[in-house]
Amino acid sequence: MKPLTIKDVAELANVSKSTVSQYLNKRYEYMGEETRKRIEHAIAELGYHPNIVARSLRRKTTSTIGVIVANILHAFSTEIIRAIEDVCHENGFHIIVCNADDSPEKERKYIEMLRAKQMDGLIIFPTGSNLDLYERMVSENYPVVIVDRLVSEVQIPTILLDNKKATKMAVQHFVEKGYTRIGMVTTSIVRHVTPRIERLAGFKEALREYRLPIEEDYIKSLNPNQIRAGLSEMFTLKSPPQAVLAGNDLVLAEILNYTKETGINIPNDLALIAIDDVPYAKFFDPPLTTIAQPTFEMGRRAAEMILEKIQNTSVTEEVKIYRFEPKIMIRESC
Amino acid sequence: MKPLTIKDVAELANVSKSTVSQYLNKRYEYMGEETRKRIEHAIAELGYHPNIVARSLRRKTTSTIGVIVANILHAFSTEIIRAIEDVCHENGFHIIVCNADDSPEKERKYIEMLRAKQMDGLIIFPTGSNLDLYERMVSENYPVVIVDRLVSEVQIPTILLDNKKATKMAVQHFVEKGYTRIGMVTTSIVRHVTPRIERLAGFKEALREYRLPIEEDYIKSLNPNQIRAGLSEMFTLKSPPQAVLAGNDLVLAEILNYTKETGINIPNDLALIAIDDVPYAKFFDPPLTTIAQPTFEMGRRAAEMILEKIQNTSVTEEVKIYRFEPKIMIRESC
DNA sequence: CTGAAAGCGCTTACAG
DNA sequence: CTGAAAGCGCTTACAG
Structure with missing residues (x-):
C-alpha cells in the first residue's frame, strides 16, 4: 500500500x-x-x-500554530482555545494545543518541541519563567502572542483582561449591596502571575476608594491544596467576612465545597462573586453572580494577531497590550 | 536569521x-x-x-495523531480529549484536534486534511456518514479508532459507553423513587447516532421490564433548536411526566432553562436525571443526579489502542468493541 | 505552455 | 569509527 x-x-x-x-x-x-x-x-x-509534510519542508511554512496554555483546567483556557481554533480554521490554519500544567519546565519543553515542528507562530499563556526562550523568539522575529499574563521584560503583543477593573466591579457590587467586611481568595502569587497580582491590587485599591479597611485576614493567596485550610481559617475568625470574591474558577469550587459542607448559606451568610463566568452558573444554588471575561473576543483577537504577524513578516510595529473589558453577570449569590 | x-x-x-x-x-x-x-x-x-518536519518526511512518521470530534461543545468530548492528550504526551506523541461540528462535510474535510498532514493515526468521533473514507482507511491498513458511536458497516475498533445500561440505570432509579410516568428527551436521531438510538432503546426496554407503559408523548428526540418547543408540549400535557431523563448535557441545559422559567420545581414537580456528569453538577439547584461516563478511562483506552496500532503495524487482530460502564451519581434532583 | 533540475533538512544503508 | 550519497515528496526558478 x-x-x-x-x-x-x-x-x-x-x-x-x-x-x-x-x-x-x-x-x-x-x-x-x-x-x-x-x-x-x-x-x-x-x-x-x-503530502503536506513535504510541502511544508519545501515551503518552510506549516500553516499550523502552536498554543501553550498554562493550565487547561480553567474554563477560561478552553474557551479561548475554542475561539482561536475557529479563527485559525477559517484561515486554513491548524492548531496544536499543549498544556504546560503550570510548570515552567513543561512550558520550555513544549516551546522547543513546537518550534522544532516548525509551527508558523505560537500563542502562549506563559507560566512566567523561560524569559530566555521568549527573548530568543523576539530576537529571531518569530511570531508570538501572549495571552492572560504580562511578561514585561520582553516585547511581545499581549491579550489580557482588565483585571483591576474586574475586581473593582466586584467590590463595587458588594458595596452597593451593603457589605463592608469583604474578602478575596486567589491561587498563589509566588510566580508573579499577572492576573492574580493585578486582581489583588485592584481589590485593595477598590477597598481604599470606598474607605473600607483592608483586613489582611480576609485576603488569601494560596496553592490549590491549601485553599481549603485557608477558608477554614477565614470563616472561623471571630468576625469573618460577609462577602468574598473568588479569584478564579478553581477557587470558586473550593469555596462552594466548603460552604456546602459547613452549612454556610449563600447569600444569606455569605455573599459571593466569582471571576470567570463558569458554565451553568445560572443553574447553581443560588445562581452565581460572576465577572465574565470576554473569552471569545480575546481568543479571536489573539488568533488574528498571530495570523497577521505571520503574514506581514517584515512590519515591526510597536508592541501592543490589549486589555479586555470584564462584564458583571448579576445573579443571586450577591 | x-x-x-x-x-x-x-x-x-x-x-x-x-x-x-x-x-x-x-x-x-x-x-x-x-x-x-x-x-x-x-x-x-x-x-x-x-527540524521535525524534515525528519518526518524522511522517516514517514510524524508522531502526531489526529482527533476529530463530532461536537466539541459536549463536556464528554473535551474530557476524552484531555485523557487522549495525556496518554499521547506520555508517549512522545502530539495531537491535533478538529471539531466536525456535527457536519459530515467538515468531517470529510478534516479526515483528508489530517491524512495529508501525515498523521500516524486518527481517533474519530464519527458523524456517521463518510463510510467511503472509513473503508478506505481500513483497506489501507491505516490506524483508526472510533469513539462514542458505532459504525457497524466497517471494521474499526470502537470505544463507547454501554448506553443501554446507562438508561436502564436511570429508569431503575426513577422506579425506585416511585415514579411511573417517565419521559426522556434526546437530540435528534435522524443520522442514526448510536448513543441516542441505544439510549432510547434502552429506555423503552427498561420501561417494559418494569411493566410501565411507553407513552410516546413522553419521548422526544429533537434538534437542539426544537427542544424548547418539545418540552413545552410535553409539560403542558394534561398528564405530564413526573420524571424525565436528559439524554445529554445539551438537552439538560434546555430542560433546566425551561423549568426555571416556568417555575417547575425539581425534584418536587419533576424528577430529573441527566446522562453526562456535567462539571459542578453537585452545586446545582438542586444538586443533579447524573449518569457519568468514565470519560477518562475511555480516552486513555482510545489513545492506547491507536498507539498500539501504530506500533505493531502488521498485526491484524479481530476488531474489538469496548463498552464502558456508566456510573450513577445520586444527588438530589431524583 | 511544459519539463529537467536543484533543493528544503533530515535519515539510512553502505563503503571505507 | 566516520563520511559521501541517495532519497523522502514536494516547489520553484529557469530553460526551452
Missing part, C-alpha cells in the same frame, strides 16, 4: 511532476485547458492528496 | 552531517567518546533543535 505521490499523478496524466505541482498550486495561467483537465481527472481517479 | 540546520552543527563540531544525525538518534555504538562530546557541545552552543 505505498502512498500516492505527485509522480503517480504525473504518470497517469502524462505530464511532468512540475506541471502537476503547478496545478496543485492553482497556477493555471500558462496551462493548457486540456492539460488541466487531464490532471484533474488523474487526481480524482487516484484519490490523491498532496 | 536563517535557521540552524544539521550542517551548522556538523561544521562547528568538525564532523559530517551523518555523524551528527547518528548522535541525534542516539546511535552512539560506534561513535568516539570525543566525537560525541564535540557534537554535544556544538548543539548546546548553537541552541540547535532538529
